[in-house]
Amino acid sequence: MSTPANSVDIDRDVGNFFYDLTPARDAGVGLSEKTIDYIVDVKEEPEWLREFRKNAYHVFMSKPLPTHWAGDELREIDFDVIRYYLASGESAKRSWEEVPEEIKQTFERLGIPESERKFLAGVEAQFDSEAVYSNIKRAVADQGVIFMGSTAGLKERPDIFRKWFGKVIPTGDNKFSALNSAVFSGGSFIYVPPGVKVKHPLQAYFRINAENFGQFERTLIIADEGSEVMYMEGCTAPKFTTATLHSAVVELVALPGAKIQYITVQNWSPNVFNLVTKRGLALENAEIKWIDCNIGSRLTMKYPSVVLKGRKARGEVISIALASDGQHQDTGAKMIHAADETTSNIVSKSISIGKGRATYRGLVHVPKHLKHCRNNTECDALLINSSSRTDTYPAITVRGTGNSTQHEASVSQISAEQIFYMQQRGLSEAQAMSLAVNGFVNDLVRQFPMEYSVELKRLIDLEMEGSVG
């Protein structure tokens, strides 16, 4: 039985609907060692993983909530009422026809199969805890590219999976990486063989359908020497009154000369706590680029990072955050230089609307013994209303004589005279705002694939409609 939660408002919140399903696999509410046993048993995982998960559970329990960081908002998460694993018990399908009707309907409404036909090399669609659909185009698979769920990855290719799993982001990195390590399910495992350049993007779509639920996908991407891959992820959830938790861990490994581009358009509903750890390891002459766009969620804490481990490795973070009433986007980037001649670039633009709050948190580290490292950091904030808030916490430590950094930051507002000027040309106040905001992020949006930049523009338009009045 389909129950769109809010059909009137469907255009504004394309993801705001859900289906009343009873998943065959349900770990129940709350988190204990029993929850972990349940997950390991139903997923039929190897014993080493049971140990790994239980260890992570204890690390999670021992670490305090980082309320000194983003704020007390984190206390709104009640870990005892959350359900940590919900799934149908069926394996991911290779054709949409085999996907259960309601779930297929969900992804149809979100336009996933259509995008797949148009421009993607492969798609993985996750519904609550597990992928329901996973497919890679034949031509791409024939080149030896592996694209599958994390569970499939660890079982079918343990040789590659275990070598890198948890190596870029150790369990104890932070409280939420430990939580993910304890209960992770879903997410993608990608391996691109040496020299293979995947022309079209691979996409994952993360959908939360259930209430009082936590989604903990785990993604591991390994680009072997000289290979190239672009991965895109999107996400939505219905708007529930209670907090939903999304806590992913994403590890990227770019072996010498490889390039990975990772694009996120985060549009969670405003009750989702989005606490994500993303980090890439770039070896010699490799390049990792995160394009991270945060529009939805109640609170997002996410700082995509690159560890520049090999000579001449390059790291880049392009970040766009839009914080409306009741939202806090605590985002940024980390660049850890660990080899000579490494370069990093961070460009962050945030927009705060109404009582929305955007925080930029950056960390750039260049130790003294390195030579010829460069960093460029730019962060610009746009405040729409007088009640909007922005904070910037850049931490840049560059030691040694042969290294350089450049940092620019700005805060601006759209002036009443600019709005009047645009209104005089016939644009409504909301259209004028929207145009100005799109102008502010335009140079970054241009780096997105076409389909995503159109979507982004549309989301900004919708946010602006609500912001003036």
Next chain:
Amino acid sequence: MSSIVIKDLQVAIGDKEIIRGLNLEFSKGEIHAIMGPNGSGKSTLAKVMAGHPDYQVTGGDILLDGESILELEPDVRARKGIFMAFQYPMEIPGVSNANFLRAALQARLPEGEELDATDFYHLLDQKMDLLDIRREFTARAVNEGFSVGEKKRNEILQMAMLEPAFAVLDETDSGLDIDALKVVAKGVNTLRGPNVGILLITHYQRLLNYIIPDFVHVMFDGRIVRSGDKELALELESKGYDWLKEVEAEPVGAK
């Protein structure tokens, strides 16, 4: 014939009265020039016609084809055909001229109707050729980093694209050297015709050597104190604005 009628208009900013009983009427196809010294209320008149929120109309009315526009939002007035070329055009960072004009034209279409991109670029190319504007102009952000001359030409290009019924040009000549002034004047002359009524607001007679008005009004201390034809501008040029202080005792209605 389509017209704008301004009746006994009184305007204040805060407690300060700026326009005190101004009368003016102009029709499509005509060019009227309003001249006056600094502080006479010329630019205020332009902004009030466009609906700038900082000014309060304390009396009188502005009628477009017989209907008051005072309660209308600036964008509604614009879509009804009132255009204002700004004395200080605003910069809109990151928004290209083409996208800006496209959004402005799109806003004039009924809900659900999409502006045809090919038609739009065709029209834009045509208008830019008409005004001798180079094609790469379209990709530049609106007025960002433009010289004063480029900004003013951009105002005229916007006017050409939006094809208003009435255009108020607020000190379009200010800040221009003689060459830039000629270019802008040429643009305005290209656009003049039976389908547009133009109100030229200027401090200097100089502009009127290049754009010949049908009527000239002299504004002083918030009122129109003299109206006449283009000869009035020359008279004013030779006598200077001080001469107005003597005539100010007897305000006259325009036209």
